Amino acid sequence: MASIHEVARRAGVGVATVSRVMNNTGQVRDETRRRVLAAVEELSYRPNRTARGLARRRLATIAALVPYVTHPSAVARVQGMVEACRDLGMPVSLFDVEVPEHQREHLSGLTGDLRPEGFVVVSLHLTAQERAWLQRASLRPVLIDVEQEGFSTVVIDDEQGGALATRHLLELGHRRIGFIGDLERGQDGFGFRASPLRHRGYVRTITGAGVRRVSAYERTGPHGQEMARRHAHELLGLDRPPTAIFAASDTQAVGVLAAARERGLRVPEDLSVIGFDDVEIAASARLTTIRQPLVESGRRAIQLVEVERADPARPPQRVVLDIELVTRDTTGPPS
Amino acid sequence: MASIHEVARRAGVGVATVSRVMNNTGQVRDETRRRVLAAVEELSYRPNRTARGLARRRLATIAALVPYVTHPSAVARVQGMVEACRDLGMPVSLFDVEVPEHQREHLSGLTGDLRPEGFVVVSLHLTAQERAWLQRASLRPVLIDVEQEGFSTVVIDDEQGGALATRHLLELGHRRIGFIGDLERGQDGFGFRASPLRHRGYVRTITGAGVRRVSAYERTGPHGQEMARRHAHELLGLDRPPTAIFAASDTQAVGVLAAARERGLRVPEDLSVIGFDDVEIAASARLTTIRQPLVESGRRAIQLVEVERADPARPPQRVVLDIELVTRDTTGPPS
DNA sequence: CTGTTAGCGCGTTCAG
């Protein structure tokens, strides 16, 4: 409620000095600083973030660009960001992307008049034009689940994750292992990289183990439980069906589980299923899966945002989060 | 990029006129308006929302205050808000409330320097002090899932929902019906009203049907799957256990299902279970439940925000959304 | 109807 002027008057200094002590910018004599701080305290002065934003051309907000915000993994990451921002006293603005156009629209606004102090982009690849916009606005988002030259990023090693899952199956004795994942470039227009990378880990591992790839065991399609269920039915309807299936996400794994149930197959006796992510539903379904720290990824991204804010010159960082195999009830040796 | 001055110069008018046509405020001659619009077009002028916010003391943002944002029902509502806001080209700022203090902290900022154009509060009860803050900031949030004098709200009839669920069980022939819900006033410090209201509907319905209440059949505790599971075990361990259980939420119903499974009870032969909300997990669990339009509630709230923005004098509205019984596989006649 | 001018609250030169 109190403005910088009142603080200045009360402290017997100019507004510029108040600004200096509030932002720790420039030199201020200790005695003066104390007087200002006292006035700030007495008036319980809080700088107006909007005015500050206007002057600095940078709004006190952290923007998050997230595809499919309701997807369980997105929810977890948003949670991490929201938590971290709450601790910083910084509002988070959520920008949902359901179709590729949304990305462009949001980016246009964000690099235009809205100009957040911090910016996080989840899973999305920035186009050349968008990168140009960002540069002109001197905005440098922190990326999650994608890597792009010149940006700090928080990722996991998806390929290793795929390998981890596959090796687990191999070690249980499986040789006929199916894979169900997303389209390399979905007809939804997005090109998420997680699934393809996990697939690569799968391929590398089974061939590395001397097991021949069977193309009929591999299916990709639009992401979702339903589609995974259909694919699983196709695999399980084969003459020599796989004895285990690696789904590129827990959501898809649940679809596989549904198909197995519908065919009267026992899990894991007749079919082993392993997922990826370890979102909430994985625990309820007692699903074996590869856990990735989703909430943590959101939190770390905000940390990186803060680091870059403190030192804009700092070169991009690359944070790789650990993943681990979580063994539950859906995997076992083939019978 | 272009400012209002450039547009004014180009159109050969004053900045105020440009402002008038941009905001449809005041009278502007048609010919003049056309010239301005032309200039706007040629320069592809977009008003700077931050500057606008400073001048109007009202930031172009819609703030959402939400307890437990990661809870499935909250996620759905947020989805509705985010979708509606995307269509409006309006950013949404998310304020998560995990403990009561967060509410106060966020509200203090929101009524202080941040002053969103629109404001939605989910499930939370505003204190007298907070209402005073809001008034001073001339902010009037739209409420979801709560009712409070003087505020527009989007709700469902929770009591009727409780009645609906209970009647369904009654009609199937059940007479020993348990209830598992939230604490009236959680030790988490929140006092959400949904569960108590649903409970009231339950009570009204069984007594109305001439069935005697058995206090041993009713349990409330901190919200969550785990706690519900424990409560269910207690009920099912009774000498004359209930043949059906009404859980105040799907989350809790899933906990009940887990308990039943652990005791080797068949559902619905040995135990019927009905939940509330119809969130995603209800479908996967094939759970009979009471559906409430969660996404819709978020969307409607934003609509109300828009209505009030257009006409601040308008008296508070009360929107009651429809609910319905969704019959799936977890309820059946007692054996 | 329309232009001028004074804020909105703060950051930032630029002299002192």
Next chain:
DNA sequence: CTGAACGCGCTAACAG
């Protein structure tokens, strides 16, 4: 070190 003054981009009286 410190203060006065200008600018950020727009809205809102207040004259005309």
